Amino acid sequence: MSIRGRFLLWYLILLGVFYVTVGTLFLQLHQAGRATDRVVNIRYRIHSLCGKLLEELLSMEENEKKYRILKKQEYVELFRGSRDSFLEALQELDLVHGELGENGRWGQIREGFQVIFARGLGHQESSGDGGSWFPEDVARDLMSKITEARAENQRKVESELRQLQASSRVAQRWGLVGLLGSAMAGIVGLVLLTYSVTRPLEALKRGIRSVLRAGQVEPVAVSSKDELGEVARAFNEMAGRLRQEERMRSDFIAMLSHEIRTPLTSIAESVNLVEEEVAGSINERQRRLLRIAREEMGRVTELLTQLMKVSRMEAGKVELRPRPVEPARLVAACLRRAEPLAEPAGVRLRAKVTPHLPQVMADEGQLQQVILNLLGNAIKFSPSGGEVVVRVEPEGDGPGVRFSVEDRGPGIPQEEHSMVFQKYYRIAGGPGAQEGMGLGLSISRHIVEAHGGIMGLESRPGQGSCFYFTVPRAR
Known part of the structure; x- marks a missing residue:
């Protein structure tokens, strides 16, 4: 895979981890929002309606007592208004509990007490006796039921708040897991990408340094098929050509040194014979020129010796007697x-x-x-x-x-x-x-x-x- 492809894959993995984390957090927040809506809207409405029922019960009881004392028709109307409000609140409570999927006990209470209210007021108006419109024991029983329902609703509010808190902790954990997952994916991906890029670069650097330091061109072991692999293969091809040229040059120098050494030895021997006046006498100027020639031949001989020694050493033929x-x-x-x-x-x-x-x-x-x-x-x-x-x-x-x-x-x-x-x-x-x-x-x-x-x-x-x-x- 190319370097560009690896970076793209790493980017897609990070993007995938990010979107999975965001999606999970969205679901958790959606569930938390629904739970919050239940607590804030529905449970609060139940709490408010229970309070209204208690207020209307107290209002009916108070208006009945006032009517008994003052005998004014307006208290009858106030009683009926409180009764109607009470029944409406009961009906609304029944609907709210229906939204929650709970039983319809509020509807049953509403129907039963609607009959009681109607009988109480009808009997009083027709007979004129002093019977109670709304019997006190019935009122106390109803108030007890409403108070109990209100307390039960409060317990459910607390339970749902605990569930909401637990959901929040789960969302936090998922967010932390997503954050850590993204960070780990980023770090691991970055390390792998860095390693996949720097490893062949280090091999190339070692190969180049071997040329600079020791003049030895060695192939680099890079097997990747990306752009760096292409550079490494080009370097190895260049290294092979340079090694071949170096061998050819070393062989040529060794051959040249060997071929020159033989005639050079003959020339040196001839110079020695002339200097020893074997071929006839020589003057001082000729002797000085022969001495210069002998020194230069010695320098060339030393140079040839060094060239041959370098060739042998590069071929691994260093003879030691330690x-x-x-x-x-x-x-x-x-x-x-x-x-x-x-x-x-x-x-x-x-x-x-x-x-x-x-x-x-x-x-x-x-x-x-x-x-x-x-x-x-x-x-x-x-x-x-x-x-x-x-x-x-x-x-x-x-x-x-x-x-x-x-x-x-x-x-x-x-x-x-x-x-x-x-x-x-x-x-x-x-x-x-x-x-x-x-x-x-x-x-x-x-x-x-x-x-x-x-x-x-x-x-x-x-x-x-x-x-x-x-x-x-x-x-």
Whole structure:
């Protein structure tokens, strides 16, 4: 799936979780709204109607008493008005309970007491006796029933409020679950998307850095079929072509070095014979020219030797004869060999070796070449009157011994640190920038890595450089 498709899928998942959460909350709120409507509207109406029934009962009782005392017809009308209001409230209560799906007991009470009211008033008007229109025991019984119904309604209000509260808690939980689900889906999706994008990017970055640091072009293991996979496949194709070209170049250099070495040996031998006057006497000017030719042939021979050595090392053919070596003795021998190069340049050589260092397991000749390469570079880039220090100390937390060569030259910019160990690379600037072919550090790195150590650089412009390498201790 492409990166765009993965982002779209992640977006749809988040959208789905969001809408499910919103839909669930909507249903919960709808149910809570219905419960609230029952409590606020219907139950409140029942409560109000029960209160009205009690008021009308008291009004009927009061109007009957006033009529008994004052014998005024207006109290009869007031009694009848209260009675009609009472019956209307009973009828409305019956309808409200019907909406709730409860029994119609209010309708039965209304019908029964409607007959009682009619009989009471009709009997009084026709007979003129002092009988009660609305018997007190009936009124008390009715008031008791209304009060009981009112209390029952209050209990139902409290019960429905508890249910509403429980529904609110459920809605809160669902909202929290939806929020956490959305957050988790977002985080998990983001982590997976980030991993799916950064993993091939890291592989590509390692491949590019391997080219920059070591000049080795290795394929990257990216199996995705998205845009990054296409970039990785293009990089691997480029890496394959570069490796093929590098092999062809190495083979060509090895062949050229071998083919040139034979005639070069013949030329050197001929120069020696002429210089020894085998073919006749020569003057001083001719001898000087022959000496220059011999020196240049020596330089070319050394260059061919280095080229062939690099080719063998890149093919993994580093021949080592490791044995226990004393670090202090090794450094002293290297300083003696480098002294003829340092003295004409006005550079002092100094060693700082930590006492009682353990022996290292190394090929002494190969290790001397590494130190001499570093000393030669340090001397070339050091100003006259400068100092080059060779330090030997424990690796620290590592199991080996650390060798370092420090100078006070112009330093190396940070952006060039990853390239100085590549073959043919020469550092820009400095008094010795244009000397050599840029093979010494590449050869040194191969030798150190063949010993199982590492080689690195610490340098800042204007503050000199420190090249270091580690070698394992002898067991």
